Amino acid sequence: MLYRNDKYGNPISILGYGCMRFTTKGGSIDIDKAEKEIMAAYEAGVNYYDTAYVYPGSEATLGVILERNNIREKINIATKLPQYLVKNRESLDKYFDEELKRLKTDYIDYYLMHHMTAINQWDKLEQLGIRDWIKEKKESGQIRNIGFSYHGNTEDFIGILDSYDWDFCQIQYNYVDEHTQAGLKGLRHAAEKGIPVVIMEPLRGGKLVNLLPEKAKKEIAESPKGYTNAELGLRWLWNQPEVTCVLSGMNSPEMVAENCRIASDAEAGSFDEADFALIEKVKEAIRETERVGCTGCRYCMPCPKGVDIPALFRSYNMTSLEGKSHARFEYAQTVGLKSEPAFATQCIECGKCEQHCPQNIPIRRMLKEADRVVRPWPYKIGINIVRKFFLKK
Incomplete structure (x- = not known):
């Protein structure tokens, strides 16, 4: 297992265990199976385990497994405050104390504000006294590192990142999401500030393994490196020195073994020209299945009326790879929860975007079509x- 350091020089395994996708049996988590998988990862050197208050049964399961095997002091727990449920200063302690009880511990190594999507959410927490609360918890030793997980646009990510002296952050990032959500720009901004970055959804919940177009799968299978679909995505991430830890929701012994094998030699800067070329071939195969030929270059931006054109087209394109429900949910959280509205219905058809589009996309027409698919009336409501x-003051 390879390791990269956190903000204070502590070694973190480059592979983290995402505890959201434990196998269930009879409506509850199969704790014996989860224990075997967690312990296999632990024996292979994984020392970072990520859970959250709202993952059903996850915190309690992790707490039992760590206690059974007496390894609490040998690993790092990352869990999250459900900031979207916080109404007052007292509820901060309520949720935190409940998490400590579930996890059978008296401290959290890496604590995150969960699912931040807009800077307004941080403003709200500040009004409730979050800065003093964090200071108290860190001084008492109950929280060792403070951070936030993020699903939103790049601008708000940078705004939140610059608003506090964070110890780390967590973003969705993979070779398909390279320029969406926090994106490469956000990743590099965090690195420039010396803030470690933990990666979630490195394979988009397995979709970059099982739901790739057949042409993309063929390109990977024929590569002389012998990569699996998952391996290509993970190595692409670990090739970047700005990435500290990559979370994987491992729920089979085979997955644990494969990911730990890859994490044993995936050094930063190890990609060669053939690897980068393969990534581009896979992305091109994905683009061929898309509904609109948007490359995310953002030459169409800024829209004078605030429409986030690339974000809408990206979600529209994802309907062909991941299905409408997933694409609609992602659009709702990344665009729907922006501080300022950014919907296609704000378009006044001035045509400025089309004048700058290198792909000559009929943007005004495609905005209407994409909005009908990605934001049907139940989603608008x-x-x-x-x-x-989320955004109330």
Whole structure:
């Protein structure tokens, strides 16, 4: 197992165990199976285990396994405050104390503000006294490192990152999401500030393994390196020195073994020209299945009315790879929860975007088509309701 250091020089395994996808049996987590998989990862050198308050049964399962095997002091627990449920200063302690009880511990190594999507959410927490609360918890030793997990646009990510002296952060990032959400720009901004970055959804929940177009699978299978679909995605991430730890929701012994094998020699800077060429071939195969030929170059931006054109087209394209439900959910959280509205219905058809598009996309027409698919009327209603809940002052 290879390791990279956190902000204070502590070694973190480059492979982290994502505890959201434990196997269930009879409606609850199969704890014996989860224990075998966690212990296999531990024996292979994994020392970072990520869970959250809202992952059903996950914190309690992890707590039992760590206690049974007496390894709490030998690993790092990362869990998360459900900031979207916090209403007052008292609830901060309520959720935190409940998490300590579930995890059978008296401290958290890496604690995150969960699922931040807009800077307004951090503003709200500040109004509730989050800075003093964090200071108290860190001084008492109950929290060792403080961070946040993020699903939103690059601008708000950088805004949150610059608003506090964070110890680490967690973002969704993979070769398909290279320029969406926090993206490469956000990753590099964090690195420039000396803030370690933990990666979630490195394979988009397995979709970059099982749901790749057949042409993409063929390109990988015929590569002389002998990579598996998962291996290519993981090595692409670990090739980047700005990446500290990559989470994987491992729920089979085979997956644990494969990922730990890859993490034993995936050094930063180890990709060669053939590897980068293979990534481009896979991305091109994915693009061939897309509904609109947007490359995410952002030459169309900024829109004078605030429409996030690339984000809408990206979600629209994801409907062909991952299905409409997933694409709609992602659009709802990354665009629907922006501080300022950025929907296609704000378009006044001025045409400035089309004048700058290198792909000559009929953007005005495609915006309407994409919006109908990605944001049908039930989602419009739902997004409006959630905006009032998440973004209220």
